[in-house]
Amino acid sequence: RLRAIVEEMGMGLLVIEKDGRIVKANAAALDILNKPYEQVLNCRVTDLISPGKGRNRLVSALKKAVRSPGRRRIDLLFSAGERVVRGGVSLFRVKEDVIGWLLVMEDVTGRADAP
Numbered sequence: 001r002l003r004a005i006v007e008e009m010g011m012g013l014l015v016i017e018k019d020g021r022i023v024k025a026n027a028a029a030l031d032i033l034n035k036p037y038e039q040v041l042n043c044r045v046t047d048l049i050s051p052g053k054g055r056n057r058l059v060s061a062l063k064k065a066v067r068s069p070g071r072r073r074i075d076l077l078f079s080a081g082e083r084v085v086r087g088g089v090s091l092f093r094v095k096e097d098v099i100g101w102l103l104v105m106e107d108v109t110g111r112a113d114a115p
Contacts, residue, residue, distance in 0.1 A: 012085075012105035015092060016062075020044045023100075032107045033080050045103065054078030061089040062101055069098070077108075084109045 006013055012029030014022050025033075025040045033040060033048055040048065049055045054077070061074040068074075073088040086108045092100045 014103040016045050016101045018100050029105060032085060032105050050079040065089050065091050083107050
């Protein structure tokens with residue numbers, strides 16, 4: 001059931017290990033990134049984000065999530081290829097151990113509320 005929820009939630013989801021490698025991605029994330037699963041799996045998340053401010057924002061959000069464990073989500077905006085993406089980073093914990101991050105993404109390209 002959880003797998004079905006993650007696939008049908010209408011948002012892209014990446015599960016990122018502590019070393020920055022992507023270990024899971026749902027279909028919406030693959031669509032946003034315009035990449036097949038094979039090119040995303042075990043790839044460093046920063047390699048999928050367009051260089052520049054967006055990549056810097058992502059790195060900053062990942063670090064901020066670690067420094068501020070009480071915050072539920074760190075919001076950010078970045079580019080992935082030609083797409084404008086609104087995202088949220090959260091720590092991924094198992095019990096009390098932080099094992100990485102969750103990155104939830106929404107393609108906002110061409111929307112009135114996109115920058």
